[in-house]
Amino acid sequence: MSELQTLFDNGHQHYLPHLSVDCVIFGFHDNELKVLLLESWYTKDKVLPGGFVGQQESLIDAATRVLKERTGLNNVFLSQFEVFGDPQREQHKFSGNVLQQNGIDAAGSWLLDRFISIGYYALVEYSKVHPQPDAASTCAWWPVNDLPTMYIDHGLMITKALEKLRQSLHFQPVGLNLLPKKFTMPQLHRMYETLFGMPLDRRNFQRKIMATGIIQQLPEKVKGVAYKAPHLYQFKTRQYQKALQAGLFLL
Amino acid sequence: MSELQTLFDNGHQHYLPHLSVDCVIFGFHDNELKVLLLESWYTKDKVLPGGFVGQQESLIDAATRVLKERTGLNNVFLSQFEVFGDPQREQHKFSGNVLQQNGIDAAGSWLLDRFISIGYYALVEYSKVHPQPDAASTCAWWPVNDLPTMYIDHGLMITKALEKLRQSLHFQPVGLNLLPKKFTMPQLHRMYETLFGMPLDRRNFQRKIMATGIIQQLPEKVKGVAYKAPHLYQFKTRQYQKALQAGLFLL
DNA sequence: CCAAAAGTGTTAATATTACACCCATGA
DNA sequence: TCATGGGTGTAATATTAACACTTTTGG
Numbered sequence: 001m002s003e004l005q006t007l008f009d010n011g012h013q014h015y016l017p018h019l020s021v022d023c024v025i026f027g028f029h030d031n032e033l034k035v036l037l038l039e040s041w042y043t044k045d046k047v048l049p050g051g052f053v054g055q056q057e058s059l060i061d062a063a064t065r066v067l068k069e070r071t072g073l074n075n076v077f078l079s080q081f082e083v084f085g086d087p088q089r090e091q092h093k094f095s096g097n098v099l100q101q102n103g104i105d106a107a108g109s110w111l112l113d114r115f116i117s118i119g120y121y122a123l124v125e126y127s128k129v130h131p132q133p134d135a136a137s138t139c140a141w142w143p144v145n146d147l148p149t150m151y152i153d154h155g156l157m158i159t160k161a162l163e164k165l166r167q168s169l170h171f172q173p174v175g176l177n178l179l180p181k182k183f184t185m186p187q188l189h190r191m192y193e194t195l196f197g198m199p200l201d202r203r204n205f206q207r208k209i210m211a212t213g214i215i216q217q218l219p220e221k222v223k224g225v226a227y228k229a230p231h232l233y234q235f236k237t238r239q240y241q242k243a244l245q246a247g248l249f250l251l
Numbered sequence: 252m253s254e255l256q257t258l259f260d261n262g263h264q265h266y267l268p269h270l271s272v273d274c275v276i277f278g279f280h281d282n283e284l285k286v287l288l289l290e291s292w293y294t295k296d297k298v299l300p301g302g303f304v305g306q307q308e309s310l311i312d313a314a315t316r317v318l319k320e321r322t323g324l325n326n327v328f329l330s331q332f333e334v335f336g337d338p339q340r341e342q343h344k345f346s347g348n349v350l351q352q353n354g355i356d357a358a359g360s361w362l363l364d365r366f367i368s369i370g371y372y373a374l375v376e377y378s379k380v381h382p383q384p385d386a387a388s389t390c391a392w393w394p395v396n397d398l399p400t401m402y403i404d405h406g407l408m409i410t411k412a413l414e415k416l417r418q419s420l421h422f423q424p425v426g427l428n429l430l431p432k433k434f435t436m437p438q439l440h441r442m443y444e445t446l447f448g449m450p451l452d453r454r455n456f457q458r459k460i461m462a463t464g465i466i467q468q469l470p471e472k473v474k475g476v477a478y479k480a481p482h483l484y485q486f487k488t489r490q491y492q493k494a495l496q497a498g499l500f501l502l
Numbered sequence: 503c504c505a506a507a508a509g510t511g512t513t514a515a516t517a518t519t520a521c522a523c524c525c526a527t528g529a
Numbered sequence: 530t531c532a533t534g535g536g537t538g539t540a541a542t543a544t545t546a547a548c549a550c551t552t553t554t555g556g
Contacts, residue, residue, distance in 0.1 A: 016269050019367065059336040059367070083334055083369055085310040116270065116310070118334055171418065186535075203537075204519070221526095228526040228535045437508075454510080455546065478507045479553040509552070517544070525536075 004041070005104055012110035015052035020117045021062045022050040022084075022154070024161035025071065027126035027141060028178045031190050034126070034141040035158055036070060037148070041137060042098050045151040048158070049139075050117065063120040070139060072130050077123045077177035081164040082157075085116040089153050121161040123177035169195055170250070173214050173243045176235045184222060184230040188215075212248060214239045255292070256355055263361035266303035271368045272313045273301040273335075273405070275412035276322065278377035278392060279429045282441050285377070285392040286409055287321060288399070292388060293349050296402040299409070300390075301368065314371040321390060323381050328374045328428040332415040333408075336367040340404050372412040374428035420446055421501070424465050424494045427486045435473060435481040439466075463499060465490045 025036040037046040051066040053059060060078060067076050099106050106112055131139035142148060144162060147155065168174070174195065175188060188209065189202050209215055216236050221229040276287040288297040302317040304310060311329065318327050350357050357363055382390035393399060395413060398406065419425070425446065426439060439460065440453050460466055467487050472480040 016365070016367070018267050019269065053336075053367075055365070056338050058338055059334060080334060083310060083331060085304075085369075087307050087309055114267070114306070116267070116304075118336075167422065170421070184535090201519075201521090202535090203521090206536080208518095225534095226528055227533045230535055435508090452546070452548090453508090454548090457509080459545090476507095477555055478505080479509080481508060504556090506555095507553085509550105511548105511550080513546100513548080515544105515546075517542100519540105519542070521538105521540085523536105523538085525534105527533085527535100529530105529532090 002103065004102065008104055008106050008109040008111055011052065014054060016055055017110050018113055018116055019053050020050055020115050021053060021059065021066060022048045022117045022119055022157060023063055023066050023070075023078075024048060024081075024119065024121040024158050025067065025129075026121060026123050026144075026161075026165065026178065027129060028191050028194065029126040029141070031194060032143045032145070033162075033194050034143050035147075036129070036131060036139060037142050037150075038070075038137045038139050040151070041102060042094055043151050044149075046142070046148045046154070047137075047151040048154045059118055060120075063118075063122075067122055067124075070132055071124055071128075072132055073124055073128060078120050079122075079164070079168070080118060080120050082119045082160050083116060084119060084153055084157060086153070087114055089117075090115055091152075093152060117157075119157050119161060121165060123165075123174065125178065125180055127180060166195060166197075171247045173212070173235075173240055173248055173250070176237070176240050182218065182220075182232040182234050185233060186230060188233065208250060212243065212250060214243050214248075253354065255353060259355055259357050259360040259362050262303065265305060267306055268361050269364055269366055270304050271301055271366050272304060272310065272317060273299045273368050273370055273408060274314055274317050274321075274329075275299060275332075275370065275372040275409050276318065276380075277372060277374050277395075277412075277416065277429065278380060279442050279445065280377040280392070282445060283394045283396070284413075284445050285394050286398075287380070287382060287390060288393050288401075289321075289388040289390050291402070292353060293345055294402050296400045297393070297398075297405070298388075298402040299405045310369055311371075314369075314373075318373055318375075321383055322375055322379075323383055324375055324379060329371050330373075330415070330419070331369060331371050333370045333411050334367060335370060335404055335408060337404070338365055340368075341366055342403075344403060368408075370408050370412060372416060374416075374425065376429065376431055378431060417446065417448075422498045424463070424486075424491055424499055424501070427488070427491050433469065433471075433483040433485050436484060437481060439484065459501060463490075463494065463501060465494050465499075 027034045027036065036049060038049055040047045049066055049070040051062060053062040059080070063078055067078070068074060094106060094112070131141070144158065147158065175191060178191060179187060185206055189200065189205050192205065193200050214236055215233050218232040218234060220232045222232060223229065278285045278287065287300060289300055291298045300317055300321040302313060304313040310331070314329055318329070319325060345357060345363070395409065398409065426442060429442060430438060436457055440451065440456050443456065444451050465487055466484050469483040469485060471483045473483060474480065
């Protein structure tokens, strides 16, 4: 029996019924904010990486597990941003055709039930991610400003995640999770411009961000680039974490 | 058979298993922020008003229903603020004693299972609420700064709700839901001081709040009060709603 | 007519914005 | 040596914070 058929038949013995976790995984690359999407066996539309919650598993552990499966990353910044529980949201989730084509007998399966999905967004370092498609799906980055057609309400989920992320920018430092350990000021600047979706004066930006005390200039500079070599910077982890807790106004 | 015994036995036929909704209901009175708490049949500790989610009911509808049951109010401002799903959170929720005393046979009941609770907070007009205890519990207001011992994680829920409410103050107007239709400037001022938990210069506050354009001074004044009679004000509903959508910076 | 609270105005301090200039680099 | 992008400074402007004064009212 296929692995999928087993999930349809016996998944309810391992997972909580009616409950799923979906992850909007944000990465920053080529001056664009991107999300990691799957092309799943059961739909032509793209889906968010998601999974179910083990009967004795905490929600954050479930989200962490999904993330680990898809990106290979541990220790990722995760934030629960909204629950999607409309009774109608998954009306036509499995077309009979697709089930037939995959040789699935879904009759009476728990997977046909209504699902409440808990949305998490993750901030990950793009270059460290090696998208891991499994047997049933492919996995790739998509720019948030140019998304493909998304499965049921997954497009809405991305919109909402982005909204919450943008709000949190005003209160919390961001970047430790999206950028490599060492980065340049222009990189950080462009990241903020992208997240806010508006231009920010680079000189004023630099002054402000340095004034927060969460960033440290390193003596080293980038080598082998055209024009003037930019300094490398890194986050001061202690101060960064403190600012995460206490809040911080930037812009 | 008692109504409670029926819930234990047959609730799973009407409600989604493992899933509940809890409401942190905020009211403002005597210059204090208060929450509505129940004293339930199954514990000496106070509990938040909560309920279950009907199999075809949306989450917001479930929360709205709970609110209606407890406060008699419709059209209440509700915001989903966090999900509480730790596997350990309800370890000792029913002591055997209490079940026995109430003549409940809970063996094998769905209510003993693990529950994931979706937290909503509500903003209501204190004076309009007529706390409605049901057969099994009493219902009363408690100051958030002087709470009684709370059931399992319900104290944490209040803390988190307050945190989110405070954050939202920076982005969204608040007060339409917490104050009576017509109110005085000192009332509004004290409400903001209470919510922010810090003193605000009353003169600067008035200028700022008026500058937002969401408030309107009325020609009438309060009658029969000591000292100078304050004007009455009211929210400009259209502008208020617009600010709710678009965001708004106050302080 | 006095004490208490409401309403309005002014000024100093601070933060934000909009710039201009110099520097380093590789082509 | 020049085009390009990185790094630093400064003046104009807007916003915020800290105040003082007048008005109204009931006792």
